[in-house]
Amino acid sequence: MTDAVHTLVVGCGNLLRGDDAVGPILVRHLWDQGVPHGVRCADGGTGGMDVGFQMRGVPHVIIVDACTSGSEPGAIFRLDGSDVEHLPPLAGINLHAFRWDHALAFARWALKEEYPARVDVWLIEAEQFAPGAPLSPSVERAMHAVIARLRGEFANNDASVTADRSVLA
Secondary structure, three states: OOOOOOEEEEEEOOOOEHHHHHHHHHHHHHHHHOOOOOEEEEEEEOOHHHHHHHOOOOOEEEEEEEEOOOOOOOOEEEEEHHHHOOOOOOOOOOHHHOOHHHHHHHHHHHHHHHOOOEEEEEEEEOOOOOEOOOOOHHHHHHHHHHHHHHHHHHHHOOOOOOOOOOEOO
16 A cells, blocks of 8 residues: 555445445446546455455545445445444454454454544445346445545545435435
């Protein structure tokens, strides 16, 4: 990681399971559209431990993933990483069920003073996880809304989003 990278966007999820693919697909859209100097994108896929190490020394990390909270499909949530980085506890974590929240807990433990000063987590409520299915229309719309918000954040170059930590769309 070079000093020039101030923001890392990590798309988490499984490309083979419908709406679970929203994080990696979002990252691919950002790559296709081009990212500004200082922003790096990573397809976190299902490699949570690797996600933890990619955070090393980056001031601001943005994680994007699907969720299942029971909300309307396509609902967007923004969480402050500090609210969830100690959940779940490190005890009992295994590589077969390593999610973004595990990655944050692991990174906080492993990186110590090199842990990012700021972590934002963007979650999009999934509608379906059918193997081989594309994104559902509601999740695809929400993904483009998150891309627009991130682009606005990049344009400000200070990575400051003042949205509340509840449903955003």
